Amino acid sequence: MSETRNAFPLQVADVHGLVFSGQCVFLVLPGELGELGILAHHAPLLTILQAGEMRMHLPDGSVEVLFLEGGFAEILPNEVMVLADLSLRIPDLNPDTIQGRVAEAKAAVASSKPGELDYLRAEQELRRELAKYRALQKYTSMPPTEKGEYDWQRPPVAEPPKINPSALED
Numbered sequence: 001m002s003e004t005r006n007a008f009p010l011q012v013a014d015v016h017g018l019v020f021s022g023q024c025v026f027l028v029l030p031g032e033l034g035e036l037g038i039l040a041h042h043a044p045l046l047t048i049l050q051a052g053e054m055r056m057h058l059p060d061g062s063v064e065v066l067f068l069e070g071g072f073a074e075i076l077p078n079e080v081m082v083l084a085d086l087s088l089r090i091p092d093l094n095p096d097t098i099q100g101r102v103a104e105a106k107a108a109v110a111s112s113k114p115g116e117l118d119y120l121r122a123e124q125e126l127r128r129e130l131a132k133y134r135a136l137q138k139y140t141s142m143p144p145t146e147k148g149e150y151d152w153q154r155p156p157v158a159e160p161p162k163i164n165p166s167a168l169e170d
Contacts, residue, residue: 007059008040012066014084019066026057027080029073030131038075045075051131053090053138054082065090067135069128090139093132101129 010024027038030052049071056064071084108122 006040009079010056010082011080012054012082012084012087014068014071014087016086019084019087020056020064023059024056024080025059028053028055029082030054030068036073038080041077042075042080044077045073047073047075049073049082049084051128053135054084054087065135065139067093067132088132090135093136095133095136098129098133098136102126102133105129 007023007025010020010022010027011018012020025040029036029038029047030050032048032050035052036047049068051069052067054066054068056066058064066084067088067090068082068084069086069088071082073083074081105122105126109119109126112119112122
């Protein structure tokens with residue numbers, strides 16, 4: 001079987017619009033309970049994503065890596081749609097910024113009471129920033145030959161669809 005035959009359409013969008021649209025051979029998503037590997041003809045699944053790396057293995061053999069700050073994924077047998085809260089290129093992550101946010105989140109966790117909304121927000125922020133730090137550490141420790149060219153660019157933002165509110169009313 002050829003790689004192209006086992007490829008499936010993948011679309012990734014975040015709050016800023018379409019991030020990636022193309023064919024994928026193997027996809028790794030940061031699921032709530034750990035990494036989730038997706039191949040063509042996967043069983044249908046709707047899942048929540050946590051903060052972490054999304055690795056797209058493309059038909060040409062290259063691997064694209066994005067950091068997702070959470071979201072959802074809809075996996076169908078012949079296509080996958082990822083709706084991310086926010087997606088970032090790993091090389092664009094700044095370790096100094098991450099360390100500052102980790103310190104702020106730790107302080108917020110320490111100054112809040114467990115179960116309160118402020119505590120939960122701070123705990124979530126801490127998990128997200130620690131996941132960014134781990135992804136950056138993993139990427140920087142990779143040999144240059146495994147990093148690839150990393151020439152990923154966000155596609156231009158498309159015009160939003162026109163919606164006729166009166167057509168939505170019963």
